[in-house]
Amino acid sequence: MVRQVRLGRWYLVAVGLIALTLLAALAMLGIERAVRVNALAETRAEATSQAAILAAGLESELNKFSLVPRVLAVDPEVAALLGGQSAGREVLNLRLAALAGQTNAAAIYLMDARGLTLASSNWDRPDSFIGSNYGFREYFSGASKRGTASEFALGTVSRRPGLYLAERVGPASAPLGVVAVKVEFDSLERKWRDAEDGVFVTDAGGIVLLASNPGWRFRTAEGSGANGQAVDPERNARRFGVAQPKRFDLPATGDASSPLRMIEKIQPIAPVGWELHLLADPAPRLSVALANGRLAGVIALALLGLAGAGAYLWQRQRQSRAGAQVAAQTALLREQLQQANRLATLGQITAGLGHEIRQPLAAMRVYAENGERLLAADRQTEAAANFDKIAQLAGRIGEITAEQLHFSRRSPEEPREIRLAEVIDGSLLLLRDQIRQKGLTLDRPAADLAATTVRARHVQLEQVLVNLLQNAVQACGEGGQIALAIAAEGNTVRLSVSDDGAGVPAELRETLFQPFVTSKSEGIGLGLAISHDIMRQLGGDLVHEATAAGARFTMVMPAA
Known part of the structure; x- marks a missing residue:
């Protein structure tokens, strides 16, 4: 059911992302279309304005040049040369050259009624028009008939294109000639x-x-x-x-x-x-407009994305705070559960601890009474020996009670370097009476292996070992055997507790570390689950290993 809810949620997220992507694509297309239309309209408007300016400039240029042949057509020197007075030809050539220089005309020249050039602004150049006949030109025939004419053509001499503006000299009934101006552009x-x-x-x-x-x-x-x-x-x-x-x-x-x-x-x-x-x-203009439009679209989408990301992060922060609260509550409950397990374990071994304390107390009473009699008999050396034994027994009782307090306390201690010998000694001090009452044999690791150090929390490590040892004691019959073994493997240390009891039933091995799983009629099945959780918290593990007989549980810990 949970998986279906998650799949449905991801399906909705995927559909939402696809919809947002399509909307973003449509928005970008709309933006591009709008900026394209606007850019083309701006280009047309600017082109219209620029075309009008260029046309006005060209018209002004043509109007300026059209005045030149009109003025020359009524000039007396032009009429005199056409009338047969050749003496003024050189002067007219110079005037035409000067006028061409002032107006930037390519050439200004005078033709007689047959089209023969009599005077020209380029009279002194190799491509001079003088002597050339242009009676075949349309501007010549048109000006002779209509008084004025124009023609755009290649020059017969220069082969350069230009506009020829021509004006007739004399009346239409008896034309004397034609004045022409060539304009190059x-x-x-x-x-x-x-x-x-x-x-x-x-x-x-x-x-x-x-x-x-x-x-x-x-x-x-x-x-x-x-x-x-x-x-x-x-x-x-x-x-x-x-x-x-x-x-x-x-x-x-x-x-x-x-x-x-x-x-x-x-x-x-x-x-x-x-x-x-x-x-x-x-x-x-279109590329700039499209780039700006796309940039604006991307910025808008980015702002929307940032807003969405902000909302998402805010939601995640809320979830994170809620998760942190749940984690804190879970950690508190876990610690409370571990504490309850320690107290329950301590309650189970309290009877044995009482026996451990009662024996030294009885012995202390006997040594004290004997000490009084020895003092009365003035046997001070023997009395002092009794008092020394009393002090030793009092220290023994202090060790037992201190270990009880240490085991039952709720301490948020940080992981530190711990010798496994300390953990083993403390655990056996709490369980020694149970081991002795059943006549069990306990094999301890060698001293050099017991001195191995690990990084853990002492109370939690001892809690796990006490649970494992107590399970082993309960699993063994009268005169059974329990063995503790230590092995160092790289960065980990393994502490195993083995017994020769009946072992773990096959049907429970897969669920052994789950809560409320037990093979004991009086147990509730939390000891191994809590122990497994503690070892995972410490960065290690608790595993069950198959053996030919009995059971073996191994505590895996990080080496110091």
Whole structure:
């Protein structure tokens, strides 16, 4: 029944632990989902704000450069050179070079009505535009017709990509030429590369023109108007150097086992019909948020665990205090039971002790009466001998009574080193009369073995030996034999009490040291149980050993 209760209790504990584990797992999943949603929302909001800032900066840059060709288109020196006054060419070249340096333009140049370059800011460099004809460029034809035009393309000389802003010189009916500014965005792309996760700009057809990653340029962005198909392969090859632009897919981020999609925010660029795409990587913010969320969850679980542990420890302390009280009460009851056993044993041998005392008293009376007569007869030497015998007999009575008091006292003595001879002598002093009345023969250990020391409590050790000797006396018949033997084995000492009586019945050997087990009709079966308990308390044991005849009980004790 007790085992079933314990199993049921452990079953409930296991179910409770499993339930708590599931609740903790669900709580962690809920926390992770919440922080994930919050982190992604924060990343989107920050990406939207940053995209607007970058788009505004790019628009400002384009607006600044768009003013340059407009101003030059109405400049008198430009008109004069286009009108055939070549004398001002060198001065105009210098002005264009200075203006390009001030505005950070890649090139500023002037073309006549056929597209032939007459003046350029790079007039003195090997890649000078002077003499090159750009009549085939869309920005040239567009500006000639509409007055202003723009085109993003690779340079025919430098092969570097840039935006060409063009303005017509003269009226539409009779154009004199076109002024163009080439803007390159290398520095801007480097800033994007250093500061952002990913930025690219697409034109109206979805072609990537500018990018923080050079490998993305001139690809067709996902979801663009061109849908990844080239409208005019020849035109694309001329502008971008690629007849069929490859598809551009947004890069993934995060762990390879569970990649995340980059968050994309798009902002229009007003002057030229472009779109700026900002890619935000949610992985860093998400990992930090998840780590913080998990940490918060672990801290919460730890606090709950500490609270549970505190409650458990408090309960254990209560149980420990209750257990200590029970142990103290048990120890008190054990000591009381041992005391009662000693007194009961002493009661059984009291008659013999009375006989031990009566004989010396009678002898003392005789020696005293004889001593008086010897003194009266002036035989002082003989009288003194009688008085000496009286003193010896009085000492004998003192030893007996002292051993009685020693055996019956209730003393909380600590274990100490004890010679076994002391224990044997004290026990035999209490039982000598019973041994003599039955005519028993007692074999004692040799003096050197009796001097063996053990670590124990004297009163308890003597109580066990008296019980064993008394059982042996009762088991022996008239003229029987009792033997005491001592053997030292390593760290233990064995003191055996053997008799030639009837021995222990076979049916009692398994339960011999249990309370209320006895083969005596007048016994209650507590002597051996108490003796066994005492020896266990002393760090030893009490065992019954099989013999061919009689019985043998051995006290096992720790050596000193």
